[in-house]
Amino acid sequence: MDYQLNHLRELESESIFILREVAAQFENPVLMFSGGKDSILMVYLAQKAFYPGKIPFPLLHIDTGHNFDETIAYRDALVEKTGARLVVGSVQEAIDKGMVVEEKGVNASRNGLQTVALLEALEKGKYDAALGGARRDEEKARAKERFFSHRDEFGQWDPKNQRPELWNLFNAKKQFGEHFRVFPISNWTELDVWQYLAMEEVELPSLYYAHKRMVFERDGVLLADCDYIQKKPGEVVKEMMVRCRTIGDMTCTGVWPSNATTTKDIIEEVATTRMTERGGRTDDKRSETAMEDRKKKGYF
Amino acid sequence: MDYQSSELCRFTTAGSVDDGKSTLIGRMLYDSKSIFQDQMEQIEASSLRRGESEVNLALLTDGLKSEREQGITIDVAYRYFATPKRKFIIADTPGHIQYTRNMVTGASTANVALVLVDARNGVVEQTRRHAIIASLLQIPHLVVCINKMDLVDYSEDAYEKIKEDFEKFAAKLDVKDVHFIPISALKGDNVVHRSDRMDWYDGSTLMYYLENVHIASDYNFIDSRFPVQYVVRPNTDEHHDYRGYAGRIAGGIMKKGDEVIVLPSGFTSKIKKIDSFDGELQEAFPPMSVTVLLEDDIDISRGDMIVRANNQPxxxxxxxxxxxxxxxxxxxxxxxxxxxxxxxxxxxxxxxxxxxxxxxxxxxxxxxxxxxxxxxxxxxxxxxxxxxxxxxxxxxxxxxxxxxxxxxxxxxxxxxxx
CATH class of the missing domain: 2.40.30.10 (Translation factors)
Incomplete structure (x- = not known):
């Protein structure tokens, strides 16, 4: 018998099922779009799920104001192509309003402030479900995350009191004021994402492919040289061939030495690499439980 | 590797802290080269801090702060690794008595259940409980891993005794396919690599079994079932009268032209088209997510089910x-x-x-x-x-x-x- 999907098609089908379930069970969902490959994959899967209709929810981008230019250009082109609606939440605005105080010092990052801007945007839009491109293989706290993750009225995650999830049955019931985070690509690994994007020939921002860039090293991580990061004495900027494995804002996204200029090269690189992709994220390096602590507060 | 022909296999592990379940998972990840350098460095540092002499592979599977503090697993954790043949999803569930709910959760989507038995203790209450849950949840394949063989001198008698005890008990259960493998997760015998210390065992290693067990027929391909999940109505000029029923095939093989009946209304029609973003499909089967269009204009909404008239639930x-x-x-x-x-x-x-x-x-x-x-x-x-x-x-x-x-x-x- 020949009725067997390969693993990428099975993951695709599972994610499409979750996306449709969100459209059916929630009144006002939103898709959190960071500009990274995982959220690009999410938008692509959402297009498939509702074809030939348009994606029935807006994309929400939390703009830290410290983005790579390529991210914004790609985002705007994608919105144009899919006809999706774009909503932008701004960290700069949250700072200007005095809701948060910017971190100081050489390791200052707006990553943590994103949570405040995100919760504010979710509240303002009265969204009852926020779709995210987090994957369980990324980080140990995320390994215990549900597809449908319930959040209380403060947006907090309670890992010890999660709803059991069985078969294909997803319980989206909630009290007024509560919301859900939903993670349709929970079961994908970094390699799956790349294999799938290659199979489907999805175009990605140029940052993911090897390119020449001015970089410097800090705590074993290469960072892009830019106005948003203060350099310490002794940190030397040099030009290297690098690429991003994840894309966050410029202050916390490490780049990797790489010569992978095509998706095929990247798959080979990912299949043989000895470091996790978040190994380049300085926001996870702050402590052993940095991700768990941020997630409990409502980070996505 | 030819990733486009690789299959997805989900398995669940059950066992208590002492059965060496975390060590087994750590071993599988380690020997299949699925552990990254920075993860390894992190658990090396943690092991050292806790005053342990060897790198504790079990730390790889402990996620939450309180779990690492207490040395227990609280919730179902999902792990991933791949070999050239298959991608694996492990639902790693805690074994203690109060966590039956986690075992049931992990078992609900699994193709294979791994039940761990400590070779020194044989079939105990917990072994029976795991096997009963695997049977109730109808996990198609059950593997009894008789672990810690190194602590019973790799004795064939110890293995045979446990196998016999388990078979006697399993006769009362509804399990179709049971396998026994003698292993040592700690030493690596018969997990990924064949052991040279158990000549008497001529079966496969655990990894070989997981890569080759026949999972293609774990879905029902006989009885057509299509629960309508969402109605696609683009309402654009281009697709003015488009009315598609989106859903995931729950059973059977659906083909263009099939005569169908819609529940609960009882209206009959024919499948006009099976649609997808990638174009029209001639047939669809579980677990595909597709969009079905019918010949007739019938009022259908979420919760309705499209089935064959001569084969109804x-x-x-x-x-x-x-x-x-x-x-x-x-x-x-x-x-x-x-x-x-x-x-x-x-x-x-x-x-x-x-x-x-x-x-x-x-x-x-x-x-x-x-x-x-x-x-x-x-x-x-x-x-x-x-x-x-x-x-x-x-x-x-x-x-x-x-x-x-x-x-x-x-x-x-x-x-x-x-």
Whole structure:
């Protein structure tokens, strides 16, 4: 018998099922779009799920104001192509309003402030479900995350009191004021994402492919040289061939030495690499439980 | 590697801290080269800090802060690794008695269950409990890993004794495919690499088994079932009259031109088109997500089911289930709950608790019928509207339900339809 999907098609089908379930069970969902490959994959899967209709929810981008230019250009082109609606939440605005105080010092990052801007945007839009491109293989706290993750009225995650999830049955019931985070690509690994994007020939921002860039090293991580990061004495900027494995804002996204200029090269690189992709994220390096602590507060 | 032909295999592990379950998973990840350097450095540092002499592979699977502090697993954790043949998803569930609910959760989607037995202790209460849950949840393949063989001098007698004991007990269960593998997770015998210390064993290693076990027929390809999940109506000039029924095939093979009946309305029609973003499909099968268009304009919405006229599920408001209870608040006799089944939702009442199943002995308790957290019981439900159900044995998707508490919205129970 020949009725067997390969693993990428099975993951695709599972994610499409979750996306449709969100459209059916929630009144006002939103898709959190960071500009990274995982959220690009999410938008692509959402297009498939509702074809030939348009994606029935807006994309929400939390703009830290410290983005790579390529991210914004790609985002705007994608919105144009899919006809999706774009909503932008701004960290700069949250700072200007005095809701948060910017971190100081050489390791200052707006990553943590994103949570405040995100919760504010979710509240303002009265969204009852926020779709995210987090994957369980990324980080140990995320390994215990549900597809449908319930959040209380403060947006907090309670890992010890999660709803059991069985078969294909997803319980989206909630009290007024509560919301859900939903993670349709929970079961994908970094390699799956790349294999799938290659199979489907999805175009990605140029940052993911090897390119020449001015970089410097800090705590074993290469960072892009830019106005948003203060350099310490002794940190030397040099030009290297690098690429991003994840894309966050410029202050916390490490780049990797790489010569992978095509998706095929990247798959080979990912299949043989000895470091996790978040190994380049300085926001996870702050402590052993940095991700768990941020997630409990409502980070996505 | 030719990733486009690789299959997805889900398995669940159950065992207590002492059975070496975390070590086994750590071993599989380590020997299949799925552990990254920075993860390894992190657990090396943690092991050192805890004053342990060797790198503790078990730390790889502990996620939450309190778990690492207490050295226990609280929740189902999902792990991933791939070999050139397959991608694996491990649902790693804690083994202690109070976490039956996690075992049931992990088992619900698994193709294979790994049950760990400590070679020194043989088949114990917990082994039986895991096997009973695997049987109730109808996991198609069961592998009994007889672990810590290094501590019984790799003795064939010890292995044979455990195998015999387990087979005697399993005869009472509904498991179709049982395998036994003698291993040492700590030393690596028969996990990924063949052991040269057990010449008497001529079966496969655990990894070889997982890569080759036949999982293609774990879905039901006979009885066509298409629960409508979402109605696609683009309302654009280009697709003015487009009305597609989106959903995931729950059973059978659906083809263009099939004569179908829509439940509950009973209207009949033909499949005009099976649509997808990648173009029209001639046929679709589980677990594909597709969009189905019919020849006739019929009023269909979420929760309806498209099936073949000559092969219909049972249409009923009275459902017998084996229920696994998840909540601190006991099941309320005559209580009312929301019931979720495929893409349908209704209310239901617990009409009768028939018996409580002792999951260590399979004894049916007709006296004490109070159903508390982690209990399993046979109950009868009455729903407010008809559901379209199959026996769980026949189809795990159309044969399963969950119950939701109407006050707290928590998922309080999961049921397998009898």
């Amino acid at each position: 049972e249409i009923t408001q009275d459902i017998d289930v084996m229920i696994s209870w998840f909540n601190d608040r006991p099941l309320a006799p005559r209580g009312k709950y929301t019931i979720m089944h495929t893409t349908q939702e209704a209310r239901c009442m617990i009409k009768e608790v028939k018996y409580r199943l002792d999951i260590n002995t399979l004894h049916r308790d007709l006296e004490n019928k109070e159903i508390k957290m982690n209990d399993i019981a046979r109950v009868t439900l009455r729903t407010t509207k008809p559901l379209f159900v199959d026996a769980y044995r026949k189809n795990r998707i159309t044969g399963s339900i969950i119950l939701v508490d109407e006050g707290t919205n928590e998922t309080v129970g999961a049921g397998m339809i009898i």
